[in-house]
Amino acid sequence: MARAATLEASSMAAVVGGEQEIVLDHLTNLGLFAANYNGKGQIVAAGSSAKIQELIDSPPPGTRVVGLAVAGAFHTSFMETAKVELGSLASSIRTENPKLLLWSNSDGARVDSGDKFLELLINQVSNPVRWDLTMDSMVSYGVSAVIELLPGGTLTGIAKRAMPGVATLALKSPEDLEKAVAFVREQV
Known part of the structure; x- marks a missing residue:
């Protein structure tokens, strides 16, 4: 990219x-x-x-x-060469089906196939991110907590507004991993 x-x-x-x-x-x-x-x-x-x-x-x-402050027009056709290169590199990867629930941020759908996840990841490079649909799917599924990985903050703020009642945590540095462990323990 x-x-x-x-x-x-x-x-x-x-x-x-x-x-x-x-x-x-x-x-x-x-x-x-x-x-x-x-x-x-x-x-x-x-x-x-x-x-x-x-x-x-x-x-x-x-x-x-x-x-x-970004280096380019990510998730658009401006990244088509990166998509092609990533696809070429990914051709040697052997996938496994996920053991945990995954959602695609290209259409908000749950992904239960490792091959499908890899395909979506490659295509995501030059296609729009649909965080709106992802949040809708998570709410429909009954997700009660969300952790945003580094550098976190932006999506957590949006999730707080769009997903009322869902607990959120944004990780802002590696030191926040301890907070994430405590957060997960509180949710179970």
């Missing part, structure tokens, strides 16, 4: 607020992609650096746009 990010100047920006359809139309009109659907009221846009700057300068109605 790092190599793919150097091929063309690209970036990302969080679009906070506004009506989703209006935001998506605005992105399309600018030639940008919705790279992350983080939850109600937050979509991350990605595309050329110039188009991201246009979005920042002229946001959709009722929104606030925040440029992100």
Whole structure:
């Protein structure tokens, strides 16, 4: 992904607020992609650096746009070369089916096949993250607690709003692992 990010100047920006359809139309009109659907009221846009700057300068109605300090337009076609390279590397990996529940953040569905998980992981490089659908699935399944891995915080904040009653913990440093162990013990 790092190599793919150097091929063309690209970036990302969080679009906070506004009506989703209006935001998506605005992105399309600018030639940008919705790279992350983080939850109600937050979509991350990605595309050329110039188009991201246009979005920042002229946001959709009722929104606030925040440029992100990232190296490229991840989860879009800008990462297609990385997807191809990852697919090639992954061809030698032997998978096993997961022993714990996994959810795909490409469509929010549960994944019970190791081969399917690997395929989704490869495709995720150049396709949008659907954290919104993942949270919906976890709530439907009855998940009672969520731990966000390093560097944590952003998704935990979104989950607190979208998943009322679900306990959350964001790991911000390796030292927080002890907090995670205690958190898990409290949940069982």
